Amino acid sequence: MKIQRIIFSFISIGILSACAVTSNRSSLVNKGIPVAIQDINSSDKGPINLKKIVAADWVAERGGLINLKDPKAVAASLQSGQEPIQIYFYVLDHPKFGRYVIDTGLGDIFRKDKKEWPVSGIVASQMNLGELKIHITIKEWLQKEPNKVEGIFLTHLHLDHILGTQDFPLGTSVYTGQNEPGDSRFLHLFVQGSTDTLLGRETNLSELNFSGKESAPIRFLDFFGDQSFYIISVPGHTEGSIAFLIKSTSGAQLITGDTCHTSWGWLNNVTPGDFTKDLERNKQSLNLLQAIAAKFPKIQIHPGHQSISSPAK
Numbered sequence: 211m212k213i214q215r216i217i218f219s220f221i222s223i224g225i226l227s228a229c230a231v232t233s234n235r236s237s238l239v240n241k242g243i244p245v246a247i248q249d250i251n252s253s254d255k256g257p258i259n260l261k262k263i264v265a266a267d268w269v270a271e272r273g274g275l276i277n278l279k280d281p282k283a284v285a286a287s288l289q290s291g292q293e294p295i296q297i298y299f300y301v302l303d304h305p306k307f308g309r310y311v312i313d314t315g316l317g318d319i320f321r322k323d324k325k326e327w328p329v330s331g332i333v334a335s336q337m338n339l340g341e342l343k344i345h346i347t348i349k350e351w352l353q354k355e356p357n358k359v360e361g362i363f364l365t366h367l368h369l370d371h372i373l374g375t376q377d378f379p380l381g382t383s384v385y386t387g388q389n390e391p392g393d394s395r396f397l398h399l400f401v402q403g404s405t406d407t408l409l410g411r412e413t414n415l416s417e418l419n420f421s422g423k424e425s426a427p428i429r430f431l432d433f434f435g436d437q438s439f440y441i442i443s444v445p446g447h448t449e450g451s452i453a454f455l456i457k458s459t460s461g462a463q464l465i466t467g468d469t470c471h472t473s474w475g476w477l478n479n480v481t482p483g484d485f486t487k488d489l490e491r492n493k494q495s496l497n498l499l500q501a502i503a504a505k506f507p508k509i510q511i512h513p514g515h516q517s518i519s520s521p522a523k
């Protein structure tokens with residue numbers, strides 16, 4: 211009886227303590243035109259100039275990045291250990307609608323001593339932030355590239371995707387997937403303060419509306435309405451993860467976010483491991499991205515934290 215009571219208390223504490231990833235304000239916004247997969251424009255090229263920028267080199271535990279229990283990972287003898295990864299951000303220039311950024315690399319504050327970093331000590335050590343080898347910060351990039359940024363899209367609100375948000379001018383629109391700010395987990399008890407600080411407590415998040423009809427949730431938003439830039443709802447890694455299909459001047463490009471972190475994961479269609487909230491939904495979302503990629507034979511794939519070298523031409 212006593213043990214049962216103790217277990218019950220733990221469960222209650224766990225439920226009561228589950229906590230949203232951020233306490234920042236957020237509002238649902240209707241942007242873009244909902245489309246079905248069969249309606250996606252089949253041409254490879256489009257008007258967007260896309261640049262991928264390596265913000266930092268880093269390392270992370272392989273068992274977080276790849277589901278090592280997946281039969282394909284077992285067959286390949288993948289073991290836990292440190293995997294070299296990178297942190298990216300992407301710059302989209304649309305000739306008519308201007309400049310947008312996907313994810314936010316690193317803020318200039320991370321050039322300073324660790325004591326000044328806007329993350330808690332526990333989070334910094336758990337995340338191996340001391341291993342970051344910075345290539346460029348958002349502030350440094352903005353000094354070289356002063357064009358106005360119309361908006362920022364966050365693939366999701368994990369800390370390593372929002373580290374540079376504060377370097378952008380206050381008031382820049384920040385978009386997430388639907389339900390991402392409210393994503394609730396026990397773990398968030400430890401990261402919410404750092405997430406709020408990194409986003410900037412004044413930042414009001416805009417959640418893209420993927421509600422659709424109950425029987426048919428929206429999976430694709432044609433953001434500009436000209437079939438050049440599709441935002442894809444890919445729940446699983448987090449509640450409101452989003453990915454992007456871009457018709458660029460150099461062909462179709464797919465930015466997966468952390469629905470797939472690694473090159474190996476993409477090439478073998480294996481989901482992330484411990485870093486993912488819901489493996490089954492992550493798997494369904496990864497399958498959707500693989501189905502989109504199959505429609506474009508020359509598509510370039512950009513996993514969340516590694517780059518797939520383009521095939522020889």
Ligand SMILES: [Zn+2]
Binds near residue numbers: 366368447468485
């Ligand atoms: Zn993540």
